[in-house]
Amino acid sequence: MKNSALVEMRNIDKWFGRVCALQGVDFTIGRNEVVGLVGDNGAGKSTLIKILAGVYPADKGEIYFEDRKVHFSSPKDAMQAGIETIYQQTAVVDVMSIMRNVFMGREPVRRFGPVEWLDVEKMAQESIKALKKVDLHLRSAAIPVGELSGGQRQGVAIARAMYFKTKLLILDEPTSNLSVKESRKVLQFIEDLKNQNVSSVFITHNLYHVYPVADRITLLSHGKKIGEFGEDKPSMEELIKIMISS
């Protein structure tokens, strides 16, 4: 049982009107694994991941999570199962404080009879702790996320996923719009995730970013899977050839 995959998506089809976004795609994510999902713009990467994250349903195919057949009808369903997604544009709300971002949608409350109110102290303390786990050391959790650097913002989103005991973290283009130094920091976050028993999917069109950290790379092109490469993955040059020739 230990060797079984964390997620198995089988034979997934998705149509948008008359446009076929995905056709018969199989996608597997192992336990404690970093999977690179690579493809050009419009290859169907985001569609595949949004189906897994419960944003929209597949037209055909099955999803198994921890060996159980699942059907996520909303992002909340997927989150409750332990699948968290960090989208490129919408990871955090810039104008809100770090602690309000970390606990967004899952705010801790204190109760007195029927009255409940935000446990602001807990939010502040736990946010600082969660950030420490991803090696971000900040003095205050009350500052707006907009004042942080791009890499630190990704760090806040990752810290949030870690705090809520995510089993699978999906990162949609986490290194786009980041400087080289900041990208390296985010790649470090992803490696750390593996050590804490979290699998991750790294979606990108930049093979150079994902190659060093990925245990496995899945290539998509025009809605179809064109290759899957495990431990003995070919060299980066060969992968690029496969992508271009498809």
Added chain:
Amino acid sequence: METLLSKSKRILTVKEVSSLIMLLAVMLIFYLLSPLFLSLDNIQTILVIVPELGIMVAGVTVLMISGEFDLSVGSIFALSPIVMVELINSGWNLWSATILALALCCGAGLLNGVVTIELGIPSFITTLGTMMIWRGVVLLITRGWPPFFPEEAIPLAQIIVGEVGFVRLSVIWFGVIILFFWILLERSRFGNWIFATGGNPGTARALGINTKGVKCANFMMSSFLAGFSGLIQACRLQAVIPSAGSGVELQAIAASVIGGTFLTGGIGSVVGSSIGCFLIRIIDNGLVMARAPGYWFRVFIGMILIIAVVLNIFIVKKARKMR
């Protein structure tokens, strides 16, 4: 030194600071122009006129934080007392008439919300439309003449604007409502959802927040409070005026913006907005006290509005540099 620096930074980043500074400056200027400005009588007058704007502004602010506008509040302000009075005059009991009038306001808010969200049009357009529609309905009902204010409504007047010592009850209602919304925004889960919905709806949805529900609830609160404010003014004047509240929708937005609320959503404070209301009403009142021609009112409000926004941006920049 560092503690002093971080302390002053903390004070400067409080979103209500710039509006408070302006309020104090304006009060000082009016006091110098006419010492009677700070007389007990005049303070009493100000405390009567501020709540009628302020209660409405609380709803407008919360809606703006969630990223939407409401231009229909001025028309709702007129509609609600007219519905109540017409119902009483046609034989309804006071309390059922009041509840029905306020329920109608909630319904108007729901309509704003559903049309905006489900049809995907900007709330600016939706509420500009309903602003005209409800004002038209008011004129249709009254034919432009103020209806008779019935004596049966006196018990309601006692509850919402009755005199208690130095002040009227409307001030107490205003204080309670501002406190309620402060707690809602700063210390409740729903408040966090409101900020998130306005700050970045995509993020909010991705984290499982029902942004449509949040916006709809806020549209309803905005209309409800506008209706409540309308009842307060009608009961205070013991008259129902079909043109009541015209132009107030823009004053409400101005008060929110002066108080630090962003048009783009995600940032704002009801405490700041109520300071904005005090500013607007005090300028109105202070100009009279200073014997300036009343026409200056709009000129000053316009200036204060622009200065407030510039000051807000300036202070935020300064505070960031102090780190």
